[in-house]
Amino acid sequence: MTINPTRTGRTRLVGCTAAAAAVVLLASACGGGGTGASASPKNFDYLSVTENTTIKKTLTTLSTTSCTDQNKALPLKVDTVPQSGLDQKLQLLAGQNALPVQFAAGNAPALTTQLFGAGNVANLEDELTKLGVFDQLQPAAVSTIKALYQNNLAVLPYEYNIEGIFYNKKVFEANGIAVPGTWDELVAAAAKLQGAGVQPFAASGQQGWPLTRLVSGYLYRSLGPGAMNAVANGTAKLTDPEYVKAAQQVAELGKKGYFGQGVGSIDYDTAMNQFLGGKAAMLYMGSWALANIADPKQDTVGAENVGFMPFPAVAGGKGAVDQYPSNVGLPVAMNAKSFDAKTGDWVKCIAQNYGSVALKDQGTISGFKVNTPVENANAVTGQIRDTIGTSKESVLWFEALFSTKATTVSQQNAAPLVTGAISPEKFMQLVQDALAQ
Known part of the structure; x- marks a missing residue:
C-alpha cells in the first residue's frame, strides 16, 4: 500500500514529543545528545512503515541486481515503524540528530516541510541535478511533489498515484x-x-x-x-x-x-x-x-x-x-546530513532503475521513468498508466494542505x-x- 501513502490516523504525541513540531526538530528537543547521523553512513538505512512492503521489496531487488555495487559499498538496511507512529518517530529522531539516510516522509506534508526548513531533508532537485539524473523523474511527479512541499523537491517519488x-x-x-x-x-x-x-x-x-x-x-x-x-x-x-x-x-x-x-x-x-x-x-x-x-x-x-x-x-x-x-504515495525523504558520495551512487542507481523494477515485479507505478520496456501485467494497470500519461490536471487530497494537528x-x-x-x-x-x- 501506500499511503499515502497512502495516510493513516495519527497518534497524539505524548511526553517530550508533545511539544510543538518546530520545537521537537531542535537537537535539544527530546533528549538530544544522540550520536546523530554520520556524514559517512555505514549503511543505506531506510525507515519505512510497516504497512508498506512494496518499496522495501523493490529496493531489496535493486540491491541484488542493478545496484549490487552500490549495495556492497553501502549495504541496504530496512527498519519499520507502524504508520500511526511515524510522525512521532521522525520528530524524536530529528531531535536526536539521528534520522536515517532515507525515511518515509511524515504523514502530513507540513512535517516534512518543517524538517526541510531545519536542514534535515536534502534538496533532491539539487542532488539529482548534480548526479545527472534529474531527468529520470516524471514531470507530473515533480509537479505534485512541489505542490505539496512549498515548491521544494523534498522527497523521492517511489510511487506516483x-x-x-x-x-x-x-x-x-x-x-x-x-x-x-x-x-x-x-x-x-x-x-x-x-x-x-x-x-x-x-x-x-x-x-x-x-x-x-x-x-x-x-x-x-x-x-x-x-x-x-x-x-x-x-x-x-x-x-x-x-x-x-x-x-x-x-x-x-x-x-x-x-x-x-x-x-x-x-x-x-x-x-x-x-x-x-x-x-x-x-x-x-x-x-x-x-x-x-x-x-x-x-x-x-x-x-x-x-x-x-x-x-x-x-x-x-x-x-x-x-x-x-x-499523490506520491509513501514519499521518501533523504537525510541532508548524511548525503555523501556513496549515498549519491545509490540514489543515481535508483533513479535509473527503480521505475522499471517496480512496474515489472510489483505492478506499481512510480514517479521515475521506465527505462526498460515492461509489458502491462493486466488491463487495469495499463488503463491507469495511460490515464496518468494523458491526464492534464490533478488535484490533491483532503488533508494535503492541512497542519499535522488538523x-x-x-x-x-x-x-x-x-x-x-x-x-x-x-x-x-x-x-x-x-x-x-
Missing part, C-alpha cells in the same frame, strides 16, 4: 450496473448492491483517510479544483454550507450502511481484503493498490475482473472527472462521521478549529 474507485466487474455485471458517471448514479448503484445483499464499499475507518478522500472528491467535483486551496488560503472555511454538504453526502453513505458493519474498526489490510476477496463491490483507493491486485494470493477476484473509474461528477459542479487526485483531527473523526456519532457540521467544525490553531 492517481486515485479513484476500483470496482468488481463481475458484481456490477451480475447486478446490471453500468459504471457510474455521476454521484447520483454512484449512490443509486450502492443502493442496488445493498438491496442485493452485496456490501457496496470497503473502507478503513481506522485509517480515516479513505473516508475523508470521499469528502474532498465531492468537493473537487462540486466546487472545482481550487476547493481545498481556498480553505488553505482562508478565502473559504470548511464550515461554509457548500463544504458541509460534501461531508453530509459521505455521512449519508454510512447512514445507509454502505460501508458495512464496524467500519470504525476496519484497518487498511482488512478493507483491501474485503474488496479483493469479493466481499465488497467498490474500494476508493490510489493506484498503489495495483500491487495488491496483481498478486493472485491477495486478489481472489482476479485482476481481469477489477475495473477503475474516476470519482464521479456532481450535477452542476465546477469540477471535471479527468481531474484526478494524485490532519489528525480529520482522520480520527472520519469514522464517527460515517457512523453518525458526530454530525457533518461538527466534523467540519472540528477540523476547521484545528486549522485555526
Whole structure:
C-alpha cells in the first residue's frame, strides 16, 4: 500500500514529543545528545512503515541486481515503524540528530516541510541535478511533489498515484450496473448492491483517510479544483454550507450502511481484503493498490475482473472527472546530513532503475521513468498508466494542505462521521478549529 501513502490516523504525541513540531526538530528537543547521523553512513538505512512492503521489496531487488555495487559499498538496511507512529518517530529522531539516510516522509506534508526548513531533508532537485539524473523523474511527479512541499523537491517519488474507485466487474455485471458517471448514479448503484445483499464499499475507518478522500472528491467535483486551496488560503472555511454538504453526502453513505458493519474498526489490510476477496463491490483507493491486485494470493477476484473509474461528477459542479487526485504515495525523504558520495551512487542507481523494477515485479507505478520496456501485467494497470500519461490536471487530497494537528483531527473523526456519532457540521467544525490553531 501506500499511503499515502497512502495516510493513516495519527497518534497524539505524548511526553517530550508533545511539544510543538518546530520545537521537537531542535537537537535539544527530546533528549538530544544522540550520536546523530554520520556524514559517512555505514549503511543505506531506510525507515519505512510497516504497512508498506512494496518499496522495501523493490529496493531489496535493486540491491541484488542493478545496484549490487552500490549495495556492497553501502549495504541496504530496512527498519519499520507502524504508520500511526511515524510522525512521532521522525520528530524524536530529528531531535536526536539521528534520522536515517532515507525515511518515509511524515504523514502530513507540513512535517516534512518543517524538517526541510531545519536542514534535515536534502534538496533532491539539487542532488539529482548534480548526479545527472534529474531527468529520470516524471514531470507530473515533480509537479505534485512541489505542490505539496512549498515548491521544494523534498522527497523521492517511489510511487506516483492517481486515485479513484476500483470496482468488481463481475458484481456490477451480475447486478446490471453500468459504471457510474455521476454521484447520483454512484449512490443509486450502492443502493442496488445493498438491496442485493452485496456490501457496496470497503473502507478503513481506522485509517480515516479513505473516508475523508470521499469528502474532498465531492468537493473537487462540486466546487472545482481550487476547493481545498481556498480553505488553505482562508478565502473559504470548511464550515461554509457548500463544504458541509460534501461531508453530509459521505455521512449519508454510512447512514445507509454502505460501508458495512464496524467500519470504525476496519484497518487498511482488512478493507483491501474485503474488496479483493469479493466481499465488497467498490474500494476508493490510489493506484498503489495495483500491487495488491496483481498478486493472485491477495486478489481472489482476479485482476481481469477489477475495473477503475474516476470519482464521479456532481450535477452542476465546477469540477471535471479527468481531474484526478494524485499523490506520491509513501514519499521518501533523504537525510541532508548524511548525503555523501556513496549515498549519491545509490540514489543515481535508483533513479535509473527503480521505475522499471517496480512496474515489472510489483505492478506499481512510480514517479521515475521506465527505462526498460515492461509489458502491462493486466488491463487495469495499463488503463491507469495511460490515464496518468494523458491526464492534464490533478488535484490533491483532503488533508494535503492541512497542519499535522488538523490532519489528525480529520482522520480520527472520519469514522464517527460515517457512523453518525458526530454530525457533518461538527466534523467540519472540528477540523476547521484545528486549522485555526
